[in-house]
Amino acid sequence: MQTLSEYFPFWAKLNESDRRALEGAARKAKLSAYERAGKNGDSCAGLLAVQSGRLRIYTVTETGKELTLYRLFEGDICLLSASCMFRSLQFAVRVEAEEETQVIVLPTESFRPIAEHSAPAANYVNELMASRFSEVMWKVEEILGKKMDSRLAELLLEEASLSDGKTVTVTHERLAAHLGSAREVVTRLLRYLQDEGMVRLSRGKIEIADEARLQKLARETA
Amino acid sequence: MQTLSEYFPFWAKLNESDRRALEGAARKAKLSAYERAGKNGDSCAGLLAVQSGRLRIYTVTETGKELTLYRLFEGDICLLSASCMFRSLQFAVRVEAEEETQVIVLPTESFRPIAEHSAPAANYVNELMASRFSEVMWKVEEILGKKMDSRLAELLLEEASLSDGKTVTVTHERLAAHLGSAREVVTRLLRYLQDEGMVRLSRGKIEIADEARLQKLARETA
Numbered sequence: 001m002q003t004l005s006e007y008f009p010f011w012a013k014l015n016e017s018d019r020r021a022l023e024g025a026a027r028k029a030k031l032s033a034y035e036r037a038g039k040n041g042d043s044c045a046g047l048l049a050v051q052s053g054r055l056r057i058y059t060v061t062e063t064g065k066e067l068t069l070y071r072l073f074e075g076d077i078c079l080l081s082a083s084c085m086f087r088s089l090q091f092a093v094r095v096e097a098e099e100e101t102q103v104i105v106l107p108t109e110s111f112r113p114i115a116e117h118s119a120p121a122a123n124y125v126n127e128l129m130a131s132r133f134s135e136v137m138w139k140v141e142e143i144l145g146k147k148m149d150s151r152l153a154e155l156l157l158e159e160a161s162l163s164d165g166k167t168v169t170v171t172h173e174r175l176a177a178h179l180g181s182a183r184e185v186v187t188r189l190l191r192y193l194q195d196e197g198m199v200r201l202s203r204g205k206i207e208i209a210d211e212a213r214l215q216k217l218a219r220e221t222a
Numbered sequence: 223m224q225t226l227s228e229y230f231p232f233w234a235k236l237n238e239s240d241r242r243a244l245e246g247a248a249r250k251a252k253l254s255a256y257e258r259a260g261k262n263g264d265s266c267a268g269l270l271a272v273q274s275g276r277l278r279i280y281t282v283t284e285t286g287k288e289l290t291l292y293r294l295f296e297g298d299i300c301l302l303s304a305s306c307m308f309r310s311l312q313f314a315v316r317v318e319a320e321e322e323t324q325v326i327v328l329p330t331e332s333f334r335p336i337a338e339h340s341a342p343a344a345n346y347v348n349e350l351m352a353s354r355f356s357e358v359m360w361k362v363e364e365i366l367g368k369k370m371d372s373r374l375a376e377l378l379l380e381e382a383s384l385s386d387g388k389t390v391t392v393t394h395e396r397l398a399a400h401l402g403s404a405r406e407v408v409t410r411l412l413r414y415l416q417d418e419g420m421v422r423l424s425r426g427k428i429e430i431a432d433e434a435r436l437q438k439l440a441r442e443t444a
Contacts, residue, residue: 061367063443088353091360115345122344129348131310133355138313140362144402145283180366221285
């Protein structure tokens, strides 16, 4: 599979036998919209290289609240789908396709022994983990530093930018799952945003009515 | 410095010249209570091995709120004091001694080149980062899953366990900084806990009056 060299920058620094081992083990997989990776109990399938589509990485609290930690797009590598590689990684996240998503799976059992002896592979994993750790720290700062209305405004702008720039077709329930909040809270805040003229609500969609004011609200700190 | 082999499990797998380089570069440092590591602008001093005392790793939001992410004790290694080793680590934390703390500093400029070519060193860093990432994820789950009164109850029990098991001598302001909250909120909640008979407040200290009920409150999910 010649594309592995495009996704994994340490490829050129692997020896021939490591490359052959990974090429032999790599496989393509397709996830449908809203399908979870590892849903068949294989929660540590391996590194996932996103060829097309979009992955959502989220956590679920004891009480069932979801919070989107970050999203991965074309060219990104999902590390936490290989979390069992790290003895000290003591948390679980879920990985879900947000639309039809094509990935290359580098199985954990093939990649782990290579990272163990190859410093370039291990350091690549370090950078990947540092990057995902950073995403989570930004989320912490967002949660601490912003009120829910600002976080919702930011999310609506992000969701709109993923469609036509003006319309959000995501349910209130999913918006709540992104924010770590409850559907009722989101519905109440959306009505407030509509009263203020920032959005227009209609069946199954939310239209951005005043992008400038939503952006201003999204930037507000608590 | 023969103690490096005790702190760093990859020591036995380094070659002789790497060991000599680290031994030559390592130095001891002492932090007073409430002194910040890297306060002289050197925010990327290196890995810190805690020989005695206690470090608090915390973040500060745009609006100046503090949140304690985790603490490090004797034998622990502080990784984020070497954050500039990782191009993809895009956040800053602060490191502060909570009491007089003795550390061994492994300077970033000496450790970085070794992690670049030594797979055992790089994999050790991976495990360290996975461990700190896990601490932050637990914090996220705590913030999402618990109300502030439960989080305060948990913190009071933790603080008491670090002193005599019964008394907390930390100011309301510092309790707020641990929780990512405001002093006023903490003072109000402490008065509520006192009204409920769970704590007794007096000048400069908080006594645990009903440990069992505090533990029950600490376990409650929102």
